[in-house]
Amino acid sequence: MIFTKPDKTSGAGSVLFRCGIFLPGTVLGLGLVVFSLSLVTFLAFRHNDGSLLGSGWTGSNFLTILTDPLYARIALRSVILAGLATLATVIAAYPVAYCIAVHGGRYRKLVLFLVTLPFWTSYLLRVFAWKIVLAYNGVLNSFLVGTGLLHEPSLAFLNTPAAVVVTLAHAYAPFAILPIYTALESMPGSLLEAAADLGARPLTAFRRIVLPYSFPGVLTAIMVVFIPTVGDYVTPALVGGPQSVMIGSLIEMQFGRANDWPFGAALSVAVMLVIAGLIALLRKTEAGKESRL
Incomplete structure (x- = not known):
């Protein structure tokens, strides 16, 4: 045949x-x-009896999550740290994506290749690199002491919420650059030329033309960065310290040292529901923005 x-x-x-x-x-x-x-x-929805799948049905896991203020505080801290990391990532990624899309020229592909280079290394290695930079005897403290800005190394850089935000923003920057670049690349260059011919100032052209075209890419970047960072547990464990414990750390603890898989699963489901609600809110915002354009 x-x-x-x-x-x-x-x-x-x-x-x-x-x-x-x-x-x-x-x-x-x-x-x-x-x-x-x-x-x-x-x-x-299972009881923890020490076995893999538990025994019997219960809703007490979710009741504990809803009534214990500890989990509410950690969940709020996770959302705040992930939100700050997302905000810092998008703010840093936007100018890079704009320059590549609008002014990249023949070097556009080369710059995009350089943007994706961090994907060639392990995420864990990148976090360890920031730990070396921010450590008591690390690169940053050595530089500040060497230049006379500090008399002795400081403990204010590592094991802080700020260290978590900076590390997450650096690690997820390529994930924000690429969707924003894709959105800006579809913008006809003639629109900016027409705006300039009509007397629009650069800031006005940016606000009236560039931002609306990039808005879908920005929302995509927010979702792509926020969703993994809100459940991250590696970064808080390595550079965050006790004051930066996030919900992902609790989930890892329940599946690991505590050996309470049902409660860890309940925490995971609760996080998924919160993220799903935030995604629905962003989608609604995007739909409302598109209807006004």
């Missing part, structure tokens, strides 16, 4: 051909996601 490659340009045949290619991977990916979420939700 001779296999004939279907004509991908012929209407229904093209659709079926594409579906046939992507269907197995899509089903596998969705199946793994649904299985994982179902397993975590199943565990969240």
